[in-house]
Amino acid sequence: MKRETGKWVRKAEADREGARRLADHTPPLRDLVCFHCQQAAEKYLKALLQELGAVVPRAHDLEDLLDLLLPHDATLGPLRRSLVSLSRYAVEHRYPGKTSTQRQMTAALRQVERVRTELRARLGLPS
Secondary structure, X not given: OOHHHHHHHHHHHHHHHHHHHHHHOOOOOXXXXXXHHHHHHHHHHHHHHHHHOOOOXXXXXXXXXXXXXXXXXXXXXXXXXXXXXXXXXXXXXXXXXXXXXXXXXXXXXXXXXXHHHHHHXXXXXXX
């Protein structure tokens, strides 16, 4: 694995771990959990772009990042649904007026695990 890819993976893992710890907080910090799940997914997508030698844009839309990966690996297509769901937590839930529910938090944690598993497999890393 390339050195820069490893940096993205470490950042992604830190976001994932942060999300898990915030979910265990009493009470759970749901908005932050969902945000860090989105961030972990974003960084894993960027890690794979980096590993493939593609340009890693300063973009945060998970669908756009997936679209950059699909020409290299069309089997990533089924991740779109999880990524669409996670994308809303990048901005929408960071401002007053929107809060994440327990159900959304649980779903975000599940979705980021799916994304993580798929992308780690493509990077040759254990789940």
